[in-house]
Amino acid sequence: MIFIIACSTSSTLYEKGESGYEGPALFKEKVVIRHAKGFTIDYHKNFKLVKIMSPFEKATDTMSFVLLQRGTPKPAGYQNAQIIQIPIQSLVPMSSMHIGLVGYLSAEHIVTGMGNLTYVSSEKIRARIKSGDIKEVGKDQGLNEELLIAMHPDLVMTIGSPVSKINRYQSLKQAGIPVMINSEWIETTPLARAEWVKLMAALLNRESEVNTKFSESEKEYARLVKLAKSSKTQPSLVSGMNSKDAWFVPSGSGYVSRFFRDAGARYHWADTKATGSLPLNFEAVYPVALNADFWLNVGILGVKSKRELLDKDQRYADFKAFKAGNIFTHNKRQAANGANDYWESGAVNPHVVLADLIKILHPELLPGHTLFYYQKLE
Incomplete structure (x- = not known):
């Protein structure tokens, strides 16, 4: 409405x-x-x-x-x-x-x-x-x-x-x-x-x-979207991870999927019309994740390393992004008590989140940007 x-x-x-x-x-x-x-x-x-x-x-x-x-x-x-x-x-x-x-x-x-x-x-x-x-x-x-x-x-x-x-x-x-x-x-x-x-x-x-x-945030966001569109590449990505027999991936009509699109990524579920997350089983996500260039938003379950990922499921080692080391979480600003600034200041500074995503997907476009909310999973 x-x-x-x-x-x-x-x-x-x-x-x-x-x-x-x-x-x-x-x-x-x-x-x-x-x-x-x-x-x-x-x-x-x-x-x-x-x-x-x-x-x-x-x-x-x-x-x-x-x-x-x-x-x-x-x-x-x-x-x-x-x-x-x-x-x-x-x-x-x-x-x-x-x-x-x-x-x-x-x-x-x-x-x-x-x-x-x-x-x-x-x-x-x-x-x-x-x-x-x-x-x-x-x-x-x-x-x-x-x-x-x-x-x-x-x-x-x-x-x-x-x-x-x-x-x-x-x-x-x-x-x-x-x-x-x-x-x-x-x-x-x-x-x-x-x-x-x-x-x-x-x-x-x-x-x-x-x-x-x-207004300044709007202008910067628009500038970054235009910058991302100038890239000659459009890497693919997968988001989230399996939890309790369900892998919740962002739907195509939601704000997370919009972030991916604006950052110049190819996202497999971009055309789904639901606005919430899509609960899929591991087998439905596996063939997509197998060949995705990047794997984002992995730290939702407190995972802090690639080793901890494998402790969850050995099949993660098959992913292209795992082998290439292209795994990123949005918990760089997570405090010891578990609170994550991504959900606080990140919600009102979308241009900074977008800059992080572009830095990850197209590092050559933002050579001077240091990741603020995101970090690589080692």
């Missing part, structure tokens, strides 16, 4: 939403969504109306949020929308994936709680955890609702999924704590995923900053 972004300048919208505010328009800088399909932002005089697609809720397709400038009256006509006072001053992200959004705007200071404090890569967030400024609030059935209500953050940001639906947080909403689903992970292109930083910027009134920074 695609939402159309429209300018909120009609008299009907002003009568509906801004009748209680007579001051000047407060938001000079606005964001325009060019890639993401999961949310929209419409600007009014003293508030912003955010709509977020909720793909796992049967009762409704979207959730509405009124981002209300502090100290101004609530607009009329949005009874079903949650009210969020902006700029937010305290945030409880329920996933470390959201840390990347906060870090992109250097706003780690607003994080006051997290669902789980173990798997965090950001040094600034870890420092706040160590000092006691960030509390662990649990998640799903283990959610510490009493602690959250006592903390009363400006916003709890969670991830929607079939097993963790928004109705899990009804008690928080009843306590006046807004709960927002952030579903950037359902986006199908790297830039669309990264563009959710504009939602974070809207919550912080940092539109001007995010417009400048994200």
Whole structure:
């Protein structure tokens, strides 16, 4: 589902939403969504109306949020929308994936709680955890609702999924704590995923900053795509590894496959239309992997060497990429606690991930680039 972004300048919208505010328009800088399909932002005089697609809720397709400038009256006509006072001053992200959004705007200071404090890569967030400024609030059935209500953050940001639906947080909403689903992970292109930083910027009134920074990321990403297309070669690759009788390969419509295409690679499953991962058996992947020039994203199971790969399955030694030493993982920035910065800052810096992939596949195109998220498996 695609939402159309429209300018909120009609008299009907002003009568509906801004009748209680007579001051000047407060938001000079606005964001325009060019890639993401999961949310929209419409600007009014003293508030912003955010709509977020909720793909796992049967009762409704979207959730509405009124981002209300502090100290101004609530607009009329949005009874079903949650009210969020902006700029937010305290945030409880329920996933470390959201840390990347906060870090992109250097706003780690607003994080006051997290669902789980173990798997965090950001040094600034870890420092706040160590000092006691960030509390662990649990998640799903283990959610510490009493602690959250006592903390009363400006916003709890969670991830929607079939097993963790928004109705899990009804008690928080009843306590006046807004709960927002952030579903950037359902986006199908790297830039669309990264563009959710504009939602974070809207919550912080940092539109001007995010417009400048994200525009630079877009331009660099486009430059790299053009550079990759200039290569005379298009090496083949395979991704992931076998686990518990299933090898999950990226589907053709997902963001990982888009990375491969933009980096100038040939990917066997590029034309599959599913957006998630494809669960295949080893025998289905084996003939493809046997002749693939590169083998990427191997470290998902904590594998750190080629020897550990063979401990998993001796047949890996048959792969062309194994013999040539062309095996790469995206865990170069993985901390001792298992947290991987690829899933934090990597999600909002797709141009850096793309540069890594081009360096791996076409090293002659980026001779001065040093791998940032990826590393070779020795």
